[in-house]
Amino acid sequence: MQIRRGELKDAETIATHLLLAMEDIVYQFIGEKNYDEAYRFLSTLVKHQGNQYSYDNNWVLVEHSQIIGTALVYDGGRLEELRAPVGRLIKDAYELDFNPEDETQAGEYYIDCLAVDPNQQGRGIGTTILNFLIDEYVHKGGNVLGLLVDESNPSAKKLYERLGFLTVTEKALLGKRMFHMQLSHRH
Numbered sequence: 001m002q003i004r005r006g007e008l009k010d011a012e013t014i015a016t017h018l019l020l021a022m023e024d025i026v027y028q029f030i031g032e033k034n035y036d037e038a039y040r041f042l043s044t045l046v047k048h049q050g051n052q053y054s055y056d057n058n059w060v061l062v063e064h065s066q067i068i069g070t071a072l073v074y075d076g077g078r079l080e081e082l083r084a085p086v087g088r089l090i091k092d093a094y095e096l097d098f099n100p101e102d103e104t105q106a107g108e109y110y111i112d113c114l115a116v117d118p119n120q121q122g123r124g125i126g127t128t129i130l131n132f133l134i135d136e137y138v139h140k141g142g143n144v145l146g147l148l149v150d151e152s153n154p155s156a157k158k159l160y161e162r163l164g165f166l167t168v169t170e171k172a173l174l175g176k177r178m179f180h181m182q183l184s185h186r187h
Contacts, residue, residue, distance in 0.1 A: 003132045006058035008047065010067055014058050015043040017070035017115035028174055029086075031096050041093070045086060052082035052112065061129055068120040071129045072113040073137070076146065077106030101173050108146035108182060109137045130163055138185055148178040157181070 006014050019026060019035075019042055026038040045053040052074055061069035074082055079102055087098035104110035111133065116125045137143045148171060149157045157167075157179060165181040172178070 001061060001063045001128070003059055003061050003129065006055040006060050006070070008055055010058075010060055011047045011055050012043060013067045014055055014060065014070050015039060015046045015053075017067070017117070018042055018046070018053060018058075018072060018113050020118070021113045021115040025174060029090055029096075029098065030094050041089070044089065048085070050082070051085040052079070053086070054082075057082075057112075059129065059133070061125060061132075063120075066117075068117045069125045069129050070113070070115050071111060071133060073109055073111050073133060076104030076108045076110040079104050079110075101171065103148055103171065103173050103178075104146055108144040109141075111145065111147040127159070127163070130160075134163060134183060138183055142185055144182050144184040146180065146182045148173060148180055151177040151179060 016039070019039055023035070023038065026042055027033045030037055030041050042053060045051050046055050046058075048054060049056055053072065057072055057074045059071045059073060060067045083098075090096050090098040103112070114126055114129060116129075133145060137145045145165075147160065147165070149160060151170075160181050163183070165183045167179045168182050169180045170177060171180050
């Protein structure tokens, strides 16, 4: 297994993985429950740099030349800049407004999304990716790593706690109550 930065050639697989983790959110963004359109929307963004979903904000876990896991991580201080192209695409393509709450902020690298190929789930792939991110951003980089976890997902919250994440606040995001968790070298 190898974990590396996403590349343009990975865009279709990255988009498929991100959609696994955020299908309902993308449906809200585009204003309809249409998988093909949601994939087209996300794929467009993943293929272009300078937005929060871009391939170069993703890490991929590769096994036997196949991407089996993806993690979307970016500097929370760049949220507004990275979100702007997403809002423009939603406005131009779907004639909808895009005003979600801020899920991150300056001072943390934000794990926006973590997804594992459905055929590979139950093998600890997600934990492997999380341990890599903790090592990369916290131990080597000295940064704070943050994420949101839905209050209705206690098993995910327990996993993050087991890895050292602490709840720092609660947030609302697109109608859901979320725990904002962080991990830093101080924790």
